[in-house]
Amino acid sequence: MIALTPSFTLKIVPDTINSNQDPALNSWIDIFTRDWRHGLFHLAAQKNSHHDSQLNFWKDFADKFLTALCHIPEDIPFYTPTCPASSELSTLTAEAPPMPGGEYLDAHALCSIWTSLCNWITSQIESSGTLSAFLKKQAPKWNQVGRVWFHLAENRNDPEYPFAFMATFTSGFTPSGKLRHIPLRRALEIYSGKLNSPEEINRSNTGSRSHPNQKAAGTLITLLIPVNNAAKKLPWVKEMVDSGEIYNPVPWNPDNAHEFLVNANELETAGLSISIPDWWKKRPAPKVTVSIGNKAASILGTSALLDFTASIVIEGMEISEDELKQLLNSNANNGLLLFRGQWIEVDHESIGQAITQLEHLRKSADGGFISFAEGMRLLAGASHGLADNRRNSIDTDKINFTAGRNLESIISLMVDPSLRNCPEHEKFTTATLRPYQKDGLSWLHLQTNLGFGACLADDMGLGKTLQVLTLLSIIHNSKIHSSKIRKSKKTCSNTSSEKPSLAIVPASLLGTWKDEAKKFTPGLRLYFLHPSENRKGDFENIHEMNDTIFQEHDLFITTYAMSTKLKWLSEQQWRLLVLDEAQAIKNPEARQTKSVKNLKADARIAMTGTPVENHLVDLWSIFDFLNPGLLGTMGRFTRFIRELQQERHDHYRPLRQLISPYILRRLKTNPEIISDLPEKTEIKSFCNLTKTQARLYAKILGHLKSSLENSSGISRKGLILQTMLRLKQVCNHPSQLSGDNVYNHSESGKFARLSLICDEISQRQEKVLIFTQFREIIDPLAQHLKTVFGKSGLLLHGGTDIKSRKKIVDHFNTDEDSPFMILSLKAGGTGLNLTGANHVIHFDRWWNPAVENQATDRAFRIGQKKNVLVHKFITRGTLEERIDAMIEGKRELAEQIMHRNDEINITELSDRELIDLFSLDLEKALA
Structure with a gap:
């Protein structure tokens, strides 16, 4: 496969192109590896086509460049061909097959690649002498003359x-x-x-x-x-x-x-x-033209019924069935006929087929209506293979589907949220939304009001949670308003706005949702269906209580694991059903996927930072949750994808057109986004303990309790510091404490959280710095991340000599094949300029804000052109969470234990305060 990098260059993903001992393809791979611009030109210069849809896409793009190049006259000074119009490049983008880095593919990226080819051609012409001499040698098929x-x-x-x-x-x-x-x-x-x-x-x-x-x-x-x-x-x-x-x-x-x-x-x-x-080149066969959705539907959502009108068109002219009969009678044989001032081909067979298709369409419709989902499939050209067997009798190649007035206005708003005014939100959130967040809120508001499922796929750090919480806060306001009206009228109607919403999130994000709701939407009434926040007995049978609990809360929040245990969740009709890190349901056969899909809601939202459209099976599962039936059954979708993969690249366009109205993805690299972002964004990434970690943590804590009574002075300080060190090691990984060097990633909550974040970074082809204060864990982290990124990273610690450090730093900043660097906090905290990364992860905390900020600034330096996202790992229910809260809250206790250099001085605490600080909250830690 060919990958598009964030810097708009191309590279071959290792071991993804099967050359099958093809010397020509092997030769091309060698050329491409040496210089991707030469490889792209060589791809167009060859006459061979390929079964790989990505190769064909880039070959067609390079063909456009070579065609433009061949039309440059020789008798004037050489100049490079002008980049095609943005509209033409956008069309190419829509036809592109899935590919690594596909999220970066747009008109701007293609124009940048075009410019790179121009620069390469200019250098080649200078060494070849003339354009003709160069093309004769490099592009033999340039032989349009002499024919x-x-x-x-x-x-x-x-x-x-x-x-x-x-x-x-x-x-x-x-x-x-x-x-x-x-x-x-x-x-x-x-x-x-x-x-x-x-x-x-x-x-x-x-x-x-x-x-x-x-x-x-x-x-x-x-x-x-x-x-x-x-x-x-x-x-x-x-x-x-x-x-x-x-x-x-x-x-x-x-x-x-x-x-x-x-x-x-x-x-x-x-x-x-x-x-x-x-007119002969462009002549379409006689087609049935169908306009879908001219009138407003009585109900909304994917199950809504849309009206349609149909007619037969030849050469762009709408022709009645009576006129068709006249055409057939006036020309007994196939041939050309001048009709309404235009030459048309009278083809008895194709006209007859068009009439047959019109009859099939009318018979397949339910009382003259089709479902919204089927209408969208037909408009995208993706109906064949995804629809039921009754629809598959329709040959969509012979039918031209267009959106009617009402449906067209809805689709335009779904595709471009900036066309719609943002709903009033200022009094429902304490945050000041950025322009792109207002667009996101507007889009979510439209989608959920229409009853559609929406996939919010913004980059990490762009505020997906804030946008969803603000939407929920708006719905909450409507709920209060309708409640006041209901009380004043003494009615007991149950409107949609009175239903609570449900959010299902990874256990590690419970704290994030709680903190962001408290900070940005304090009026939103939350109830956590999780033992880390409420006693399990309080909510296991909550459905058997009266409706008061549902009337007093707006948003219920639980985890994927808990959602499979609380059977009553499927008995409740929710206003909104929100999934955070929705890739958790990418496996259609998994128990938690089936459980989540059984839940009932007026509308659904999936939040993910992963470009789901680049993983087609995952895409189906998420869309089966969002808009069931839109992509057909799993079996039909699999066959549909198999057919697409056997065709050329432009046949992916129907799938892209079908899903694009329901996906909103903004990247930090988008020009309109990057100019609006802060230069540095810090995020707390909460982690859980595994059972092994929790057992070791409790054992160390027990030893501390029994030892404190008989220790004082220097021995007490030594005991406390040793205990703190051991607890931090346990929070990292049990193997760090035991020294067995096994480092099974499933035994550490931090390793799991690191995998989740770095998997997304890897798919974005971005770079990350990981800081740790423990040198002994650097190699295990590197081995683990090698499996996540599929390639090795770089290491830098106190044992790295000064001369090697510069080489490592330069290599990281310039080499796109080095996706991560792991640094010991003190060795990497000073004297380095690592602007190649736009993610920083503090795997374990130094608890000295000055030291952490200094390390973060290795990426956040002069010359950094990207926005830096800082992830601070915090293990829930442990001393890491409590010390972080002390630092953030500036409590009186925190002030008492802070040295002038802002470093935590734990040894000054009393025994009781120390035990409270080090204590283990199992419900939170094992969430």
Whole structure:
């Protein structure tokens, strides 16, 4: 596979292209590895096509570049071809297959790659001498000159013979870069020797750029080989050759012209080039045109029924069934007919098929309506294979589906949230939303009000949780408002806004949701369905209580594991069902996936930072949760994807068009986002303990309690510091405490959290610095991250000599194949400039803010062009969480135990305070 990097270069992902011992492909891989620009050019210069859809996509893009290059005249100073229009590049982007780095693919990225090719070509021309010499060597298929052409032109001034035929030969290029045509008779005179003097040939080519390849400048027999090949296959060509008409312009009637047009492929196979009217090239077969959703639906959501109207169109003209019958009767045989001032092909078979498709469509509709999901599939061109068997009788290639007025307005708002005014939110959140967050809120508000599932796939650090909490706070306000009205009218109606919402999150994010809700949406009434926040007995059978609990709370929050245990969750109708880190349900067969999908809600939101559309099976599972049925059943979707993968790249476009209205993804690298972001964003990443870690933690704590009574002075300080060190080691990994060097990643909550974050960083092709104060854990972390990133990283610690440090730093900042660097906190805290990273992870805390900030600043330095995201790992229910709270809260106790250098002085605490600080909250730690 070819990957697009964040810096808009291309690279081959190792071991993903199967060359099958193909020397040509192996040669191309070598060229691409040395210089991706040369590899991309070489890909277009070859005539071979590939089964790999990614290779074909980049080959087609390079073909566009080479085509533009070939139209540069030689007789003026060399200049590079202009990048195609943004609209054309956007079309290419929509047709792109899934690929690593596909989230960076847009018009800007393609234009950047175009510019890189231009720079490479310029350097090659300087060493080759001329463009022609370079293309002759590097692109042999650039041989458009020296060929015989058959032309068909219109002549509407002659009703009897409205067409004309002419044969020409291309002798070179005109000054404007177009092929120069001379009559075939003139070419024969030149190459047969009658006018074959140097002066005559020079006069014939004056002002043109002659192709340096002289294959065509041979004998008369060589020149006529393509004509003779065509004459052997097509009687009308043989007749023209025998009569000599082939060498002169000839008037033709519609039957002659139609015979020429339908034989176009045979002419090209014989080696001829052809020039035909545009209306024939672009002519569509007779199609049924269907307009979907002209009227507003009575209900919303993917199950809504949409109206549709259908008609038959030929050559862009809507034709009634009576007119079709007249066309068929007026032309007993297939042929050309001038209809309403346009030439159309009367094809009895295709017209009959269009009529049949119209009948199938009408029969398959339910009372003249189709579901919203099916309507969206039809509009995207993805209905075949995903719909039920009744729909699969419809040949969508022969039907043109368009969105009606009402549906078109809805889709435009779904695709571009900036077109819709942001709902009033200022009084429902203490945060000041950034422009892109307002767009996200507006989009979520629209999607959920319409009853659609929405996938919020913003980059880490862009505030997905804040946007969702603000939306919930708006809904909460509506709930209070409707409650007041209900009380004043003494009614007991149950409106949608009165239903509580449910959020299911990883256990490690419970603290994040609690903290952000407290900070940004304090009016939102939360209830945690988890033993770390409430006693299990209080909520296990909450559904058997009266409705007061649901009326008094707006948002219930639980974990994926707990959601499978609380069976009553599926009995409740929720207003919104929100999944954070929604990739947790990517496995359709997993128990928790099935459990979550059984929950009932008016609308659903999936939050994920992973580009889900690059993982097609995961995509189906998440969409089966968001909008069930939109992507068909798993079996149908699998077959549908298999068919796409067997086709060329542009056949992925239907899938992209189908899912794009329901996915909102903004990257930190987007120009409109990066200018609005703070230069540094800090995030607390909460981790849990495994059972092994919790057991070791409790054992160490027990030893501390029994030892404190008999210790004092220096021995007491030594005991406390040793205990603190051992507890920090346990929070990192049990193997760090035992020294067994096993480091099974499943035994550490921090290792699991590190995998989750770095997997997303890896898929974004970004870089990360990991700081730890323990040198002994650096190698185990490196081995673990190698499995996450699929490649090795770099290490820097106190044992790294000064000379090697600079080489390591330079390598990290410039080499895209070094995705991570692990540093000991003190060795990496000073004197380094690591601006190649835009993520910083503090794996364990120094508890000295000054030291941590100094380490963070290794990435956040002058020259940093990216926004830096800082993740601080905190193990819940342990001393790490409590000391962090003390530092953040500036409590009186924290002030008492702070030295002037801001470093925590734990040894000054009393025994009781110390035990409280070190204590283990099992409910939180094992969440």
